[in-house]
Amino acid sequence: MAYKDYYDVLGVTRSASEGDIKSAYRKLAKQYHPDKNPGDDKAAGRFKEIGEAYAVLSDAEKRKLYDQYGHAGQVPPGAWSGAGPAGGGFSSADFGGVDASQFSDFFQGLFGQQGRGGFRGGGGQVNLDDLMSGMGGGRRFVQNVEGELQVTLQEAFSGSEEVIQVEGKRLTVRIPAGTRDGARLRLAGQGPGGGDVLLTIRVLEDGKFDLEGNDLTTSVDVPVDVAALGGSVRVPTMKGDVTLNIPQGTSGGRRMRLKGQGWPGKSGAGDLYVKLNLVLPTQLSAEEKQLYEQLRSLRQA
Structure with missing residues (x-):
């Protein structure tokens, strides 16, 4: 999948300050807000694209990763951080006697920081069962996984239904009306091996309110x-x-x-x-x- 450069999306330079990024986002969000472009799918797509770019570049840690690794530094949908087998962490036995700390570094490099990324914006799916069996585990892991789900201010206010994919499985997430940024949702038993899916809701800034x-x-x-x-x-x-x-x-x-x-x-x-x-x-x-x-x-x- 081809990704657009987030700096180009917001029309700012890579040395742009936090204020420059926020100002550019507000201007573009107003221009492409769905309320100002009813029925315009192109504008709606642009509005979401702008929100995704701002969600990364307005966060110092995410921006640092993006500057260093590009889109590879953002966790795509389905690429998760986890709590290990049955939520109890990994041991060397789980990896055929190899030191689990090495795999901790490997997972961090592959998936990014804990829970960073989000579901909007596309990306590939990583099947944890295939990954583990390829490492010699050969058994199913109960895995609690975490991710971020971005919603617009209007969706957070009114409530909405969002569809995500975990391990190739489509899940419907119901966002309650009045949801705040940082709220946590738990989808029990929907993770790999029957683990839980833990979502942090990120409410995108609105150019109007x-x-x-x-x-x-x-x-x-x-x-x-x-x-x-x-x-x-x-x-x-x-x-x-x-x-x-x-x-x-x-x-x-x-x-x-x-x-x-x-x-x-x-x-x-x-x-x-x-x-x-x-x-x-x-x-x-x-x-x-x-x-x-x-x-x-x-x-x-």
């Missing part, structure tokens, strides 16, 4: 006439667009609160804070220019 605690923050453009005279604008929420009434004389940078439109929590949903960006016209018709000049004259009188 920021999450802090149970509160979400977004921004919306407000035309100067609406800010001056009052009116309404449409505001995106995780449940769809709503109408926000703008008071007369509203200034740019003001934050308004939409109660209960934030992230779900045990004691109820948080709030959505909307930052108002005042938008001035860049081009004026002759009539509009005349009206602005009249307004200026009135203010100077």
